Amino acid sequence: MNNLIQELLWRGLIHDTTYSEQIKNEIITLYTGFDPTYKSLHIGNLVAIIMLIHFKKSGDNIISVIGGGTGMIGDPSGKDCERIFKKKELLSNNIFCLKKQLSLYLDFQNHEIFNNYEWLKNKLFIEFARDIGKYFTINYLLTKDSIKRRISNNNSISFTEFTYQLLQAYDFLYLYKEKNCSLQIGGSDQWGNITSGIELIRKKLGVKVNGLTFPLITKLDGSKFGKSENGENIWIDKNLTSPYKFYQFWINISDEQAKKYIKIYTFIKKEEIKEIIFYHENDPKLKLIQKKLAHAVTIFIHGKNTFEKIKFISNIIFNKKKRINEINKNDIIFIYKNIPHKKIYLSKNFNIPIIDLLVNKSKFLKSKKEAIKQLNSIYINKKKIDEKFLLKKNDFLSGTYILLQRGKKQFFMIKIVEFLN
Template sequence: MKTIIDELSWRGLIQNKVSGVEQKLKKPTTMYIGFDPTSDSLHLGNLLPIIMLIHFQKMGHKSLALIGGATGFIGDPSEKYNSRIFLSKEILQKNTKLIKNQILKLVKVHSEKIELLNNSDWIQNISFLEFIRKVGKHFTINYMISKDSVKKRIKNKKNGISFTEFSYTLIQGYDFLYLNKEKNCQLQIGGSDQWGNITTGIELIRKKTGKKVYGFTFPLITKSNGIKFGKSEKGENIWLDEKKTSPYKFYQFWMNISDSKIEKYIKIYTFFSKEKIEILILKHRKNPDKRFLQRELANDITKWVHGKEISKKIMEITHILFDKNHKKLHYLDEKNFVSIYNHIPHMELSYDEFKKGIFLIDLLKNSGFFSSKSEAIRAIKANSIYVNKQMIKENILLKKNNIIGMKYILLQFGKKKFFIIKIILI
């Protein structure tokens, strides 16, 4: 009989693991994964923990999702090169509520029910002295600084690591101890950056109770620059909240996955069977230029995160935007234009501003396509700019005859970057 380890192994979802976990998971086991509420939304990287929760629940185990209402006050130093900015209690409570709703919504789509907990319910009742007597005495400083997350920060001579962040691993270890006692939880799972925190919990339980518990990690999904997707990371992120990352942009992220990664991602981010995925991969390899796997993944995951209706709209918009026949734009109705406007970068321009005409370079600069006119000029000279799907080779003066759908102008830079202008009467 196939076990959860078999299922996760062929999908490439296991990195580090404690010995004996394979045997343990042949029987129903309670596991947990933690989520720190350091932002008001989950992101692409958080999808993997949720996927793990669902896999375990589907295969007869019990999944616990733990929101770090307490640990969020501190912030996990793992994979962080600088100290986190502390969040207020009010913000953390708000974030906790929003993240809880996102987790429950995503799990519900797959008809699975999980138990959701908050570690502030037990951490806030322990005094500092009680904690360091109950937990701190079991770990030497040598053990603590051997953790990769701590070693990296110690090497950062400019910022180092605060005692607050240094203590994070002990609190997470205590969470595992508490859940082991109260929920008979015997397995903790996390991203590969959590290995040090997971083994601290395993060690604490062994020293306090003599019990053997388990843990394993899954690979982190990183950005093109090698940095993990994270709620507190600087730079662009792919959020699950449509107000932070539009569904169109979310869909396009998956469409733009490289061929070198897409076979890995289709296994990780879908619940398709092994047989179905093998068929899809073979089909994709015959005609990789058609991006068949990317489309399958983008459709499936956008539908999961944003719902069937929005997913359908995004696919329709994508078809319109990437259709090379520019004449089709002129036959779109207002409903189509509104949908495009709502899902891609956009701006409004008053008719009074437009009626005298506006030069393309000025429009490109004002729309935010480019930070300077010189960049816009270079793009035009490189034949990379399109207006209403037609290539523009000079700095033309845009007038009334350039408006389509009675009030829209579609700008395009290269093959994938779009921007729509709405002309309005004031």
């Protein structure tokens, strides 16, 4: 256990912890929770999965809890306003999807997945208020960041959200009593909820348990990856974020992020990581850290076969010497299916200006203003074009497809489904 904590510290995977003394080298049971507000986990949740794997590899027992009960309320942590309640049918579908994903990536013997609705659904309010609520003062709850932040920003918080911490604290108590679970882990925004569970167990049972949080992974703008957050997330469901786009996310992160993430998101040994960083710094243009990271994480999430397909696509569309119109139709179709794409319909005697193609027809770019601004970096079938470009039939690859490109990294494919009279 002590060796594991040192390993997690080196990897930057510990933000806060209640461990303050020599840790006993004994097998423990720990858990972390997953919020079912959406039907897929994202790369922020992936850190929790990786943490569970680290503990499992060290011999500990791991538990995943999907918040079917608490998800009906919504965690106020990090939120500036109250969540919109999810319908029970939607939550049920989300729970089913998350359970399937967790079973895939945490495929260990004795790994248990629970839905906390099962132990919360029969808890009467008056019973809960007497047995759990009496251990928490209003003053104590007001010190928690999730509540203090809302109030200090002149926002209100409902009684419903105010009680969320008590419900999560009860989860910890329940799992301690039923599964001898003595450690709860979670993202750094969960520290208040975790310590409330620790306090409840201490007051009610006179037992010391522990908590540990890992850093939140944030987007380039500083906002966190979250299932209910605005903006684009990187999902682990291939139907929400394509494996190609998933791979490209890791390839295109900065050197600073790559040095941090290769420790967090992979199980590559310390000495090898140091070696990769050393060679990367000798020639940063080769992006050795990003490539190693993208390789490891993509195989972990999507498998080796899919990774090989992505490499095949990348070798074609990023190869400046390879002419796209010389590629056979099967390969063109394969590329179309694995990168962002759209079907469009054209009239028989079409005459489409480039701006219309980029915005109205393909939706590749969001607005006419953006298209005009980006025009100098636009390529059609790997050939740079200008504002005078008009799409013609002989521009089609294999008689059906068009490859759009913005700059060096962003690709999009159009398929002409049929010509309408």
